[in-house]
Amino acid sequence: MDGTILSRGLLRVLTCGSVDDGKSTLIGRLLYDSQMIMDDTLAAITRDSRKHGTVGDEVDLALLVDGLEAERQQGITIDVAYRFFSTPRRSFIVADCPGHEQYTRNMATGASNSELAIILVDARKGLLTQTRRHSYICSLLGIRHVVLAVNKVDLVNFDQQVFDRIVGEYATFAAGLGFHTMVPIPVSGRFGDSVSSRSGNTPWYRGPTLLEHLESVRVEEELSHIPFRFPVQWVNRPSQDFRGFSGTVASGSVAVGEAVVVAASGVCSKVARILGTAGDQERATAGEAITLCLADEVDVARGDVLAPIADRPAVADQFAAHILWMDEEPMLPGRQYMLRIGNVWTSASITLIKHRVDMATLDHQSATRLSLNEIGLCNLSTAQRVPMDPYAQNRLTGAFILVNRFTNRTAGCGMINFPLRRSTNIHHEHFLVDKAARSAALGQKPLVLWFTGLSGSGKSTVAKLVEQALHQKGRHTYSLDGDNLRHGLNRDLGFTDQDRVENIRRVGEVAKLMVDAGLIVLASFISPFRAERQMVREMLGAGEFLEVFVDTPIEICMERDVKGLYAKARRGEIANFTGVTSPYEPPEDADIVLDGSGPSTETLAQQVLELIERRMARS
Known part of the structure; x- marks a missing residue:
């Protein structure tokens, strides 16, 4: 193969597989054999091998990669370690990814930037x-x-039958994964067999060494051959005389004079200038950080995507995607997460889990949630329409992350399959009579009083007294109660975590409609999760949601429990009972906290009424 062609490219390689399959040792062997280890580094790992090594008196090459002290002590890889090496024919960046199931999220990070994977077995x-x-x-x-590196063949006496059996099993498993090439190689990372030189221990193997294959493999075309995509990171306006849009070209290329479109709005213009690190330039390609100036005054903001008019990305607020769940808290349909795609941040929820993937068989299984390290095909809904491409066509504009709104942990990563066209012809209808007109006619400011607390805390009793007092003052009210709604609107829901999430989502939508009608809504629900209470708050306008936390110790709640529900839950007769077998997350910043253990319910109701009057006076 033409070495001059290969010398132009950089191959990004991922090593992965189960824990203790020898990934770090294999990379160490590649670095050692390619003479990419400095003398002082070799001396250091020789010294460290006596302390942390796992191969007796020999130099433990895995220590070249396992840099974290915790990794060396445990003998496993935790973080993703990147190493660079080169040969006369090619340069490489190798990502050593953790094999332990606990660190699958780290492995996905390494895979997202790689072109070839070495799967070790x-x-x-x-x-x-x-x-x-x-x-x-x-x-x-x-x-x-992919390369199927059957490692540690020295420990099975270089048995060809063992190798052939593993290759056959893997070929059957991977048949539907869409790999273009799958090259099996028997290797010994510890002793170097078939890594960079041919091994006399495997005369039955006539294929390339690992390094030979890495030097010669052809990967797909680069990002410059994919349609132009430019996610705007910053609107650059240092003065009234200059307005440009800064960011990095995600894919494709663009030249001065070419027509582009703002994907979300559909507004078109032409590229007037391209400014790079050295000033004006005629063309920019994938990976370049530039500022684009357009010929027209076009409304462009951070997160918008510029694209060719004839090949623009889809723009949608609903789409199907595969999601790898990375959070210890399970993913629940209906729960609100923050989604980032490109430079856009928006709230999003999973509307449907179409199936979960069984990792042993790749079969599709029904699921109501995704747990840590599980993968599923899901439908998602976002608060705003976002530009996107199918991940198979463009990794950069087809990938997203989901973030837990309260912990700020990355909860999952997703790969978009296709947009859902369900909302193409659905628009918000504007009426001649709006919320302001309805509120004025009723002579009140609409709002939601959201009473939350354990079962038996007294929240429903306080809410009834508050509504009675408001009614006597001529206020227009309506009460939403958890038990009542489960006789009708929510009669199909149980009490699992995902059912509780959907229960509150529906209640929030109803409360929002009632606020739009100008009413004061009193909602009494255990609503155990902060995320859903925050979701309802964000559905409404500023000042339209007041969270009332009736803080009553569980011991008092149990004393008030005439139905004996707590006792049944403790005996295991009731599943998913909040406070016993299901958690309750108390508010961290409620608008008012009522002491449900001491004052009378009349006193607590008066405290809420005083809060309402203060809020009304301010508005």
Whole structure:
């Protein structure tokens, strides 16, 4: 193969597989054999091998990669470690990814930037669940070339039958994963067999060494051959005489004079100037950080995407995507998360889990939630329409992350399959009579009083007294109660976490309609999760949601429990009972906290009425 062609490119390689399959040792062997280890580094790992090594008196090459002290002590890889090395024919960046299931999220990070994956399998153990999981994630993240490195063949006496059996099993498993090439190689990372030089221990193997294959493999075309995409990161306006849009070209290329469109709005213009690090330039390609100036005064903001008029991305607020769940808290349909795609942040929720993927068989299973490291095909809904491409066509504009709104942890990563066209012809209808007119006619400011607390806390009793007092003052009110709605609107819901999320989502939508009608709404619900209470708050306008926390110790709630529900829950007769077998997350910043253990309910109701009057006076 033409070495001059290969020398132009950089191959990004991922190593993955189950824990203890020898990934770090294999990378260390590649670095050692390619003479990329400095003398002082070699001396350091020789010294460290006596303290942390796992190969007796030999130099433990895995220590070249396992840099974290915690990794060395445990003998496993935790974080993603990147190493650079080169040969006369090619340069490489190798990502050593953790094999332990606990760190699957780190592995996905490494896979998202790689073009080829080395899937390691311990010859003694064969295919494991994590081997399959990593292979499936590689497929989802667009890696189309894999090497099946059957490692530690020295520990099975270089047995060809062992190798052939593992290759056959993997080929059957990976048949539907869409890999363009799958090259099996028997290797010994510890001793170097078939890593960079041919091994006399495997005369039955006539294929390339690992390094030979890495030097010669052809990967897909670069991002410059994909349609132009420019996510705007910053509107650059230092003075009234200059307005440009700064960011990094995600894919494709653009030249001065070419027509572009703002994907979300459909407004078109032409590129007037392209400014790079050295000033004006005629063309920019994928990976370049530039500022674009357009010929027309076009409304463009951070998060917008500029694209060719004839090849623009889809723009949608509903789409289907594969999601790898990364949070210890399970993913619940209906719960609000923050979604980032490109430079856009928006709230989003999973509206449907179409199926979960069984990592052992790749079968599709029904599911009502996704737990840590599980993968599922889901439908999502976002608060705003966002530009997107299918991930298979463009990794950068087809990938997103989901973030837990309260912990700020990355909860999941997603790969878009296609937009859902359900909302194409649905628009907000504007009426001649609006919320302000209805409120004026009723002579009141509409709002939601959201009473939350444990079962038996007294929230419903206080809410009834508050509504009675408001009614006597001529206020127009309506009460929403958890038990009442479960006789009708929510009669199909149970008490699992996902059902509780959907229960509050529906109640929030009803409360929002009633506020639009100008009413004061009193909602009494245990509503155990902060995320859903915050979701309802955000559905409404400023000052239209007051969270009333009736803080009553569970011991007092149990004393008031005439139905004996707490006792039944403790005996296991009632599942998912809040406070016993299901958690309650008390508000961290309620608008008012009522002491449900001491004052009378009349006193507590008066405290709420005083809060309402103060809010009304301010508005």
